Amino acid sequence: ELKVEQNPLFLSMQEGKNYTIYCNYSTTSDRLYWYRQDPGKSLESLFVLLSNGAVKQEGRLMASLDTKARLSTLHITAAVHDLSATYFCAVDNSGYALNFGKGTSLLVTP
Template identity: 90%
Template sequence: ELKVEQNPLFLSMQEGKNYTIYCNYSTTSDRLYWYRQDPGKSLESLFVLLSNGAVKQEGRLMASLDTKARLSTLHITAAVHDLSATYFCAVAPRSSRLTFGEGTQLTVNP
């Protein structure tokens, strides 16, 4: 059974600081996804990582994938309040259902 674990589950950080969210998964999988969810809202796709060593960046967020370690990271650079949200990683074989991590609730304080 595929399991996906994120840490930390809760993260409170100050504006301007850097931090990394980790996502570990238990079995080999084709793809790794990162989603963002704002309170009361649905899931917004951030990144999809397709292969070992893949790195994607959008603004202050950068995601990477190490398939050998079964690990993905989401790095936050110089955090701003607008990044406050819950971040989910999810893993899926090709054309199949997503298995989600527990989510990391990020709060960026002024």
């Protein structure tokens, strides 16, 4: 059974600071996705990582994938309040079903 673990589960950080969210998974996969969810809203796709060493950046967020270590990271640079949300990583090893972590609830404070 594929297990996906995120840490931390809760993160409070000051504006302007940097931080990294980690996503570990238990079985081989080269397909990993990051989603953002605002309270009461659905999931918004952030990044699709489809190969070992993949790195993608959008604004203050950068995601990477190390399939050998079964690890993905989501790095936040110079956080701003608008980044406050819950971030999920999801791993696909079946070709269709996404296995989600529990999510990291991020709060950016002044």
